[in-house]
Amino acid sequence: MKNDKPKYRQIIDAAIVVIAENGYHQAQVSKIAKQAGVADGTIYLYFKNKEDILISVFSDKMSVFTESLQYIIKTESSSADKLCRMIENHFTVLASDAHLAVVTQLELRQSNKVLRQKINAILKDYLKLLDEILIEGMVKGEFHATMDVRLARSMVFGTIDETITTWVMNEQRYSLTELAPKVQTLILRGLQAT
Template sequence: MKSPGFRGQGMKAENKHAKIIVAATKVFAKKGFFTARISDIAKEAKVADGTIYLYFNNKYDILLSVFEEEVKKIAENTAQLLSLETDPRRMLEIFIIQHLIAMKKNKNLAEVIQIELRQTNKVIKDYRDNKFSEYTGIIADIIRRGQSLGIYRSDIQPDLAKRALFGALDEVSRVWNASLETHYTVDETANQILSMFLSGIQLNPEN
């Protein structure tokens, strides 16, 4: 990420940076990282091709920035909501709902996270995962808390369950964008996933 000076920028620069991020998210989601052209992003953002390079080092830097900035928003929002809760069951519910809401609200972003970030090379993946781990790590934390409270089964591996839940959410919300089948509302979906997952990991399932 770059930034063209900081004199009296105030808002102009911020706007342009944001405009490019939004445009890139849209274009990447629609065409994929490799198929997307810089000129596509520029056109979408209504700036010149060269302008993009005033704010980003290269094409991949745009992808990373899109990822970082957008994921940060979700992660922070979710973390904040969770800080008000103590019941691991409610916390799981919150995470699931928030994730699905975010994915549904920003379909472009969903694509970017789910699809584009599975590309490129290992180095990039590592970087991505470090960032992403912070987010998915929330799930594992909730599970561990539930286990220490005797609510969740102790034989469940938090890291495995974390992946299983994230994978389930990821695949489920992918449908919304691919629009391959009739799809369900966020609430329906969240309920289904939550009830399955909760029953699956709870010690004494009562539903």
Template sequence: MINNARIKKLSIKQEKKRQALLESAIKVFSEKGFHEARISEIAHEAGVADGTTYLYFKNKDDLLIKAVEDLFERKLQEMERHISQEKTGRDKLLRFAEEHITIFTEDPKVVRFLGVELRQSKEFYKKYPDFKPLRHYMKFLQEICEEAIAEGSIRAIDSKALSYIVYGTVNFVITEWAVQEQSFSLTEVKNYVEDILRYGLIVRKEE
């Protein structure tokens, strides 16, 4: 075993293998789902032998966890790059919703994977209590919410609840869109979402 716990440094060549495995894992998990994905297919896709997978990851579960964490890490970096262009918390929040949709709809298969496979059974979470791949991503969103509330640009509701609401809304929309094989116009729905977040549903008489 080289480095299951990532204690030792990997050589450049090894790091490339590890990365190839992470990427083919996302690819195959996304296409087949966790249980239908075969280690042999992931390994083959990454250009290594089956057994090599176990030099870099403890087992299939571990590969899933590491692949998802890696993916979210990369997506978070993308997101941070975009958000940093906005000045106010309010703009950041609206930009977040927009970019989240853009980022994740680049590959519908990955969206389905994240929306579905990610949520393993309770047994899975019990087995791996540290597996919280959304953690950093949600934390970033929550901070944006706090900023927007602080500047008074959005109404002052609990920032954690708000981050769930924002994430949940956009995420369900894109997951449904992905699961349903893109049967409706995402752009249109995206506009509706933004609209509702802005103004709410209710028509007010005074307007």
């Protein structure tokens, strides 16, 4: 039952639903409060302001990706496998939560510069783990020893992000997870030492 959840979580979850269904600019605080089943003022007992809700939404969900990735890095042995599992995980999480996918790929990007910078700071933790995998792969000889890590990271993340955004823009009409193996192949071909 929803009311059993702590209010903080109720509000975060409500925000995702409201943003996904109404769009970023139509996600008024009062709408989020109503969806969460609390009074408008209650929001401000748990969040400093509206921006704080949005950052918390992103931070909260991003930590799922980051924690999974940390686990993957620990448990897989080859760098290529780590990368493959990362892509697969990224796709799986978003494919299983349509609301979240819309929010992260489309709506949250409409935020202003300040908020976007805070979102990017949170994203950085995830990208650092990606860098770890890439560097390890280069050191171990799995990936091209001379490649530019920053560019490789842009390729991996850019490809993943563009693939998912395209899927969301097409209203999630096809299976995202089925694309994972092909994306893995495309990316690995670009990175792996021959």
